[in-house]
Amino acid sequence: MQDYMMSALDWLSSLGYIGIALGLMLEVIPSEIVLGYGGYMISEGSIGFTGAIIAGTIGGTIAQLFLYWLGYFGGRPMLEKYGKFLLINQHHLDLSEKWFRQYGPGVIFSARFIPVVRHAISIPAGIAGMSAIKFTLYTIAAMIPWTVFFLYLGIVLGENWSGIKDIAKPFIIPISILALGGGAVYIMAARKQKNL
Numbered sequence: 001m002q003d004y005m006m007s008a009l010d011w012l013s014s015l016g017y018i019g020i021a022l023g024l025m026l027e028v029i030p031s032e033i034v035l036g037y038g039g040y041m042i043s044e045g046s047i048g049f050t051g052a053i054i055a056g057t058i059g060g061t062i063a064q065l066f067l068y069w070l071g072y073f074g075g076r077p078m079l080e081k082y083g084k085f086l087l088i089n090q091h092h093l094d095l096s097e098k099w100f101r102q103y104g105p106g107v108i109f110s111a112r113f114i115p116v117v118r119h120a121i122s123i124p125a126g127i128a129g130m131s132a133i134k135f136t137l138y139t140i141a142a143m144i145p146w147t148v149f150f151l152y153l154g155i156v157l158g159e160n161w162s163g164i165k166d167i168a169k170p171f172i173i174p175i176s177i178l179a180l181g182g183g184a185v186y187i188m189a190a191r192k193q194k195n196l
Contacts, residue, residue: 005029009037016047017055024059027119031060032150036164039154049151056147057140064122064139071126093120100124108135112142 008029012019023034038052070078076097080090096117100107101124108130111121125135154161 005033009034013037013041013046016041017051020047020052020055021059021062024056025063025066027063031056031146032164033162035147035150036154036157036161039151039156039164040158040161041154042151043155043158049155052151053144053147056151057143060143060147061136061139064143065132065136067120067122068126068130068132068135071123072129072132073126075127076123093123096120097124097127100128105130105134105138108138109142112139112146 009023012023012034015022020034020038023029024031035052035056038047038056041047042049042052076093080093096111100121105125108121108125111117122135122139150164153164157164
């Protein structure tokens with residue numbers, strides 16, 4: 001693992017729960033790595049599982065709220081100009097906007113589990129003026145299982161936590177398919193309710 005990443009993780013781990021929340025808020029290091037390291041910290045006994053879940057959920061939700069508000073107040077032009085500083089490019093914006101237009105607000109939950117789309121989906125939600133409360137609830141609902149999954153993997157891997165991305169890879173596709181299936185059921189139910 002790169003030296004800068006290890007230094008950042010060491011610094012974040014010295015902050016305990018706040019470090020996990022900060023790591024997910026800043027998203028400089030992928031959330032899987034931060035949570036995997038958090039799982040390792042749990043296995044070492046330096047933090048507790050419940051506290052780490054709360055910290056991860058709060059940090060991940062705040063990161064997405066930041067993107068939501070950027071979309072809400074700045075719109076697409078500002079994000080096209082400054083998105084690169086948030087590691088969001090034109091392709092991310094196009095794809096997430098297409099998803100949001102196609103599937104509506106319910107996609108906020110399921111998209112959190114889909115690579116590429118999951119980071120940028122908050123932006124079109126903000127641009128579309130989706131209710132901030134509804135957005136936050138969907139985001140929290142998705143952040144909890146994401147956080148639990150990677151913390152658990154980090155606990156199981158222990159000192160080998162740095163291999164978490166390779167270990168998680170076989171699980172991501174089935175999780176993505178489940179999330180898409182859940183999203184599809186939600187959309188069909190919402191449309192059926194609308195037609196009643």
